[in-house]
Amino acid sequence: MAKTLPERPRAVLVGVQLPGVTDEAHAADLAELKRLVHTLGFDAVATVSQRRQRLATGTVLGSGKLKELSELTGGSGVIPSGAQGKTSKAREKWEAEADAEPEDPDAPVAPGDADPNGSGAEPPDEDDDAFPDTDAESDADAEATAVEPGPRPTVVVVDHELSPGQLRNLERATGVQVLDRAGVIVDIFHRHAKSHEARMQVEIARLNYLAPRLRESSGGSERQQGRGSGDSAVELDRRKIRDRLAELREGLAAIQKDQDHRRYARRDQLRVALVGYTNAGKSSLMRALTGSTVLVADQLFATLDTTVRAMQPETRPRILVSDTVGFIQKLPHDLVASFRSTLDEALEASLLLYVVDASDPTWAAQLEVTRTVLREIGADVVPGKLLFNKVDRLDAAVQEALRAEHPEAIFLSAHRPDDVAMLRREVIAFFEASMVEADLVIPYARQARIGEVYEHTTVVSQAYDETGSRLRVRGLPGAIARLTRSFQE
Numbered sequence: 001m002a003k004t005l006p007e008r009p010r011a012v013l014v015g016v017q018l019p020g021v022t023d024e025a026h027a028a029d030l031a032e033l034k035r036l037v038h039t040l041g042f043d044a045v046a047t048v049s050q051r052r053q054r055l056a057t058g059t060v061l062g063s064g065k066l067k068e069l070s071e072l073t074g075g076s077g078v079i080p081s082g083a084q085g086k087t088s089k090a091r092e093k094w095e096a097e098a099d100a101e102p103e104d105p106d107a108p109v110a111p112g113d114a115d116p117n118g119s120g121a122e123p124p125d126e127d128d129d130a131f132p133d134t135d136a137e138s139d140a141d142a143e144a145t146a147v148e149p150g151p152r153p154t155v156v157v158v159d160h161e162l163s164p165g166q167l168r169n170l171e172r173a174t175g176v177q178v179l180d181r182a183g184v185i186v187d188i189f190h191r192h193a194k195s196h197e198a199r200m201q202v203e204i205a206r207l208n209y210l211a212p213r214l215r216e217s218s219g220g221s222e223r224q225q226g227r228g229s230g231d232s233a234v235e236l237d238r239r240k241i242r243d244r245l246a247e248l249r250e251g252l253a254a255i256q257k258d259q260d261h262r263r264y265a266r267r268d269q270l271r272v273a274l275v276g277y278t279n280a281g282k283s284s285l286m287r288a289l290t291g292s293t294v295l296v297a298d299q300l301f302a303t304l305d306t307t308v309r310a311m312q313p314e315t316r317p318r319i320l321v322s323d324t325v326g327f328i329q330k331l332p333h334d335l336v337a338s339f340r341s342t343l344d345e346a347l348e349a350s351l352l353l354y355v356v357d358a359s360d361p362t363w364a365a366q367l368e369v370t371r372t373v374l375r376e377i378g379a380d381v382v383p384g385k386l387l388f389n390k391v392d393r394l395d396a397a398v399q400e401a402l403r404a405e406h407p408e409a410i411f412l413s414a415h416r417p418d419d420v421a422m423l424r425r426e427v428i429a430f431f432e433a434s435m436v437e438a439d440l441v442i443p444y445a446r447q448a449r450i451g452e453v454y455e456h457t458t459v460v461s462q463a464y465d466e467t468g469s470r471l472r473v474r475g476l477p478g479a480i481a482r483l484t485r486s487f488q489e
């Protein structure tokens with residue numbers, strides 16, 4: 001099918017299997033990178049993989065593998081030595097700062113496990129020799145690099161976070177544009193962000209990501225300033241980025257204040273949030289439960305905005321359902337920070353529905369990523385239910401085994417109305433269980449506000465006496481306490 005479409009850029013994936021990473025986990029990582037790259041509009045046509053003790057400081061791969069990679073892209077396979085001499089003092093300083101500014105909340109994405117001292121890694125690394133067994137290992141999986149026939153790949157995508165220096169070195173050696181995993185995710189977020197807020201959050205993350213990587217054009221990556229006065233152009237860009245970041249933060253703070261108000265207004269309502277790994281089926285369940293038309297798509301990070309809708313048909317009191325941004329492993333730090341406010345929805349829910357794609361063999365690792373992120377924002381104290389979604393794709397035996405292992409979980413398919421109805425009953429039952437019954441007296445003078453009671457509780461019976469109407473209600477203890485107070489004032 002892809003052949004009839006306009007040509008998609010062809011990409012080579014690069015992954016290093018570090019100690020402690022199993023073959024399965026490594027393969028799953030690369031498969032996920034392939035999906036990310038696909039979502040971005042590239043075709044991954046080859047994978048270069050190597051086992052190493054750690055990422056090579058300068059070029060990620062050892063020199064042998066780097067040659068192999070560069071043969072695929074038509075690059076020289078080496079870092080031209082002349083190119084290294086040109087780095088001026090100002091640029092060095094800028095890069096060094098960019099690589100290591102941990103105390104600055106605006107600091108660019110940390111280089112992660114790669115290149116911990118963030119030197120920018122200009123000189124070609126020499127650690128190939130320090131690990132003499134690596135060459136043998138690279139020979140061992142040399143035959144893994146098969147390329148689909150067609151034109152030369154024009155992009156290299158590395159499954160790790162690269163320091164600006166590593167990125168530049170790889171571009172020089174391969175002669176093509178190099179993206180790292182964080183860059184791919186940032187770009188996807190950039191394309192998928194719809195609301196004003198999400199766009200601002202993503203722009204902040206993107207600027208933080210791009211800033212340390214600004215440089216004169218090399219290997220086809222975009223460069224706004226064209227040629228000219230080199231470092232001063234970089235300096236200028238840097239100032240512009242700082243200004244823009246400040247402006248964005250201000251705008252975001254205003255929007256978030258507004259949202260805090262709205263959230264405050266919803267505080268008495270019954271709320272459930274759908275959380276989970278990207279593509280697990282959160283938006284599909286959201287649609288099914290609320291009849292809303294949120295985007296459902298077989299791509300990663302289809303949803304970037306939190307949507308809140310009442311469960312349909314409406315219950316009394318109504319139950320609000322939130323759809324949230326999905327998680328992924330190795331999510332760039334900046335993006336996690338950007339989406340923290342989105343995740344506040346999850347924090348404020350009374351119930352979290354952990355949606356898992358049961359048909360994905362790596363579901364357990366995906367669930368762990370979800371739990372870890374939620375733990376980090378303190379949402380692990382919110383009661384949760386485990387939802388094994390997409391069971392329509394499982395064969396009966398696998399499903400049986402899963403059910404036996406997780407008797408407390410809900411098994412369903414977002415595509416089956418009966419399953420969704422069952423989920424709805426489960427959600428209602430959860431809230432029922434936490435509700436209490438109480439009597440509310442509404443003085444005649446305040447009858448106009450009786451609607452508030454109906455909004456936040458279930459009215460079991462109603463009677464009238466000389467003081468006003470007397471309602472027997474069921475609701476969450478907090479809501480009842482607030483209503484009682486508000487009608488006594």
Ligand SMILES: Nc1nc2c(ncn2[C@@H]2O[C@H](COP(=O)(O)OP(=O)(O)OP(=O)(O)O)[C@@H](O)[C@H]2O)c(=O)[nH]1
Binds near residue numbers: 277278279295303412
């Ligand atoms: N077979 C099957 N496919 C499903 C089911 N639920 C969702 N899908 C499909 O899975 C893909 C992802 O679904 P979404 O609902 O967009 O997933 P999401 O969790 O919202 O994903 P993000 O917004 O990207 O984080 C879509 O192609 C859905 O049609 C299910 O129960 N069975």
Ligand SMILES: [Mg+2]
Binds near residue numbers: 282283284295
């Ligand atoms: Mg979604």
